[in-house]
Amino acid sequence: MSEDADVTELAKRRGFFFAAxxxxxxxxxxxxxxxxxxxxxxxxxxxxxxxxxxxxxxxEIAAPTIMxxxxxxxxxxxxxxxxxxxxxxxxxxxxxADHLVEGATDLEDAEALEPEAVADLIAEHDLVCPSCGxxxxxxxxxxxxxxxETSIGPGSGQPGYLRPETAQGIFVEFPRLKxxxxxKLPFGVTQIGPAYRNEISxxxxxxxxxxxxxxxxxxxxxxxxDEPDLEKVADVELRLYAAPEQQADAPAEEGYQELTxxxxxxxxxxxxxxxxxxxxxxxxxxxRIGVDTEQLRFRQHLPGERAHYAADxxxxxxxxxxxxxxxxxxxxxxxxxxxxxxxxxxxxxxxxTVFKQYDEPKTVERPSVDPDMATLGPEFGGDAGAVxxxxxxxxxxxxxxxxxxxxxxEVDGETYTVDTEVANFEIAxxxxxxxxxxxxxxxxxxxxxxxxxTLIDHxxxxxxxxxxxxxxxxxxxxxxxxxxxxxxxxxxxEPLLDTASEVVSTLRAAGFDATRDDSGSIGRRYRRQDEVGxxxxxxxxxDGLEDDPExxxxxxRDTGAQARIPTDELVGQLEALHAGETDFESVLAQYETVExxxx
RNA sequence: GCGGAUGUGGUCCAGUGGUAGGACAGUAGCUUCCCAAGCUACCGGCCCGGGUUCAAUUCCCGGCAUCCGCACCA
Numbered sequence: 001m002s003e004d005a006d007v008t009e010l011a012k013r014r015g016f017f018f019a020a021x022x023x024x025x026x027x028x029x030x031x032x033x034x035x036x037x038x039x040x041x042x043x044x045x046x047x048x049x050x051x052x053x054x055x056x057x058x059x060e061i062a063a064p065t066i067m068x069x070x071x072x073x074x075x076x077x078x079x080x081x082x083x084x085x086x087x088x089x090x091x092x093x094x095x096x097a098d099h100l101v102e103g104a105t106d107l108e109d110a111e112a113l114e115p116e117a118v119a120d121l122i123a124e125h126d127l128v129c130p131s132c133g134x135x136x137x138x139x140x141x142x143x144x145x146x147x148x149e150t151s152i153g154p155g156s157g158q159p160g161y162l163r164p165e166t167a168q169g170i171f172v173e174f175p176r177l178k179x180x181x182x183x184k185l186p187f188g189v190t191q192i193g194p195a196y197r198n199e200i201s202x203x204x205x206x207x208x209x210x211x212x213x214x215x216x217x218x219x220x221x222x223x224x225x226d227e228p229d230l231e232k233v234a235d236v237e238l239r240l241y242a243a244p245e246q247q248a249d250a251p252a253e254e255g256y257q258e259l260t261x262x263x264x265x266x267x268x269x270x271x272x273x274x275x276x277x278x279x280x281x282x283x284x285x286x287x288r289i290g291v292d293t294e295q296l297r298f299r300q301h302l303p304g305e306r307a308h309y310a311a312d313x314x315x316x317x318x319x320x321x322x323x324x325x326x327x328x329x330x331x332x333x334x335x336x337x338x339x340x341x342x343x344x345x346x347x348x349x350x351x352x353t354v355f356k357q358y359d360e361p362k363t364v365e366r367p368s369v370d371p372d373m374a375t376l377g378p379e380f381g382g383d384a385g386a387v388x389x390x391x392x393x394x395x396x397x398x399x400x401x402x403x404x405x406x407x408x409x410e411v412d413g414e415t416y417t418v419d420t421e422v423a424n425f426e427i428a429x430x431x432x433x434x435x436x437x438x439x440x441x442x443x444x445x446x447x448x449x450x451x452x453x454t455l456i457d458h459x460x461x462x463x464x465x466x467x468x469x470x471x472x473x474x475x476x477x478x479x480x481x482x483x484x485x486x487x488x489x490x491x492x493x494e495p496l497l498d499t500a501s502e503v504v505s506t507l508r509a510a511g512f513d514a515t516r517d518d519s520g521s522i523g524r525r526y527r528r529q530d531e532v533g534x535x536x537x538x539x540x541x542x543d544g545l546e547d548d549p550e551x552x553x554x555x556x557r558d559t560g561a562q563a564r565i566p567t568d569e570l571v572g573q574l575e576a577l578h579a580g581e582t583d584f585e586s587v588l589a590q591y592e593t594v595e596x597x598x599x
Numbered sequence: 600g601c602g603g604a605u606g607u608g609g610u611c612c613a614g615u616g617g618u619a620g621g622a623c624a625g626u627a628g629c630u631u632c633c634c635a636a637g638c639u640a641c642c643g644g645c646c647c648g649g650g651u652u653c654a655a656u657u658c659c660c661g662g663c664a665u666c667c668g669c670a671c672c673a
Contacts, residue, residue, distance in 0.1 A: 146671095
């Protein structure tokens with residue numbers, strides 16, 4: 001992170017990201033990732049997949065981005081994604097109409113009303129503009145649905161929406177996913193992909209966009225028995241900014257609590273063990289991918305801030321210098337309870353439960369009747385069915401009634417008397433092996449684009465090297481768009497060109513994303529790679545060709561230091577560096593170093 | 600959506616009622632054996648639409664986009 005370097009300018013010039021469809025004037029809130037940015041994003045996604053799917057033993061799916069309307073009716077997005085705004089005729093400010101009404105009346109869910117009804121309420125209660133005090137009565141209440149609507153199929157078709165979060169694609173498929181998990185909790189399902197929000201006013205480049213990439217994990221648990229393996233992250237240090245501290249009238253820094261995951265749980269700062277667990281996993285992951293942990297914190301949502309589904313929620317926030325030093329949300333960790341699965345069960349009528357086996361089967365006595373319809377039919381005619389049903393109901397409610405010789409039931413005000421024998425009453429012993437429960441959901445949800453932006457912002461450095469200022473991106477080797485660049489020291493000497501080509505081929509065969517550059521001076525080529533964050537450069541020079549065995553120089557991006565290493569040891573060293581098994585210090589200690597010449 | 604500012608080669612900027620220049624970047628060549636060197640040449644631009652005008656990149660209107668503030672950000 002560097003104050004005078006411009007992230008947006010670098011991103012455009014070097015192909016990280018830029019406004020989409022600029023040739024046609026563009027559309028706000030849409031960005032294209034250029035070659036460097038797309039590679040960086042791929043690496044972020046791969047690292048996330050490795051940590052949150054592979055290492056956690058969760059399964060990844062790929063659901064459609066468009067779903068039919070009932071999905072979002074059930075999920076609550078159709079209602080709560082609708083913001084009702086009213087504009088002040090005097091000062092022109094817009095306010096949440098539903099919030100104004102809720103503040104002035106007993107209504108708690110004004111959002112569920114029609115806009116016209118809300119406008120009427122505003123007039124009825126003589127509500128005024130909170131900013132300037134002008135009367136708002138008679139102003140139109142406008143509705144903004146933040147979901148992109150489309151229609152499925154020809155003609156008027158079936159209404160559908162682009163998903164506002166990837167999560168719903170997991171929730172609606174729960175009946176299948178639980179089968180795949182063989183009905184056993186806990187299990188987790190991940191998804192990485194785009195989500196769409198028709199923001200009223202996209203701003204600040206990549207930070208608020210209309211199409212974003214989410215990486216989400218839905219962990220399905222039995223809230224009564226399932227515990228996370230807290231030990232794995234118990235000692236990870238977190239910077240926590242809890243709700244009470246945010247409400248205190250003090251600078252943010254004073255409200256921070258630096259606690260380990262274990263301490264956060266023991267002291268009750270983070271109420272849910274599951275959330276604490278994922279905060280720890282996330283902290284480690286952020287360190288791994290190169291987020292500056294000095295610019296990272298976990299902030300608890302204030303009670304009024306939570307999403308419609310969330311019981312408790314913490315955000316990971318990164319401080320972004322290029323966004324004016326603001327803290328921006330880069331991930332959210334929510335306890336969604338059984339909200340989503342219950343809503344989809346209700347909306348679809350399908351089974352969104354899992355069967356929870358008891359440790360010991362329970363034996364219960366269940367009274368039942370099996371009325372002899374051959375007797376009841378002739379006796380009561382068309383009412384026989386209803387009488388049978390009434391007997392069943394009576395058996396559950398009052399089994400003792402069947403101890404008499406006759407039982408009486410009432411159907412539609414009429415009393416029927418039945419011989420107890422005809423009812424075939426008995427008390428059966430039934431064994432219950434378990435019960436059907438709706439799992440609860442713990443959701444870590446990451447914004448991939450914002451993470452990419454954070455890596456660029458935190459990684460961008462400016463220093464002096466060789467007596468000249470330079471900008472470079474200090475990406476972790478695992479994240480860098482290009483793994484290694486190979487240069488012939490000069491471009492007018494055939495053997496150097498040939499050897500450089502061979503080295504590139506060898507590196508590519510070993511799985512590296514290697515690039516080659518022989519245009520311009522060696523210094524210029526180093527700077528080009530520095531600016532896109534390539535961690536290592538290999539230079540083929542004439543001295544090296546004369547060595548036995550042949551050598552090349554290997555340069556470290558951050559320091560410019562160089563080691564002369566045998567060409568056939570290059571792949572091994574780079575693999576170790578890339579995997580974080582060694583660092584450049586060790587490489588320098590192991591080989592002859594090359595003194596850079598200033599100027 | 601409101602208010603303000605802005606929109607000129609790839610990038611950052613200057614400038615003009617008679618269609619425009621710099622710096623950096625890029626390409627080719629020469630040079631060059633380790634950190635944005637030099638020389639030569641080249642490539643490349645007035646956001647879009649309408650209006651005023653003999654003539655608009657310039658002035659006016661509208662649109663789109665970007666930045667800042669307000670609101671919004673489930």
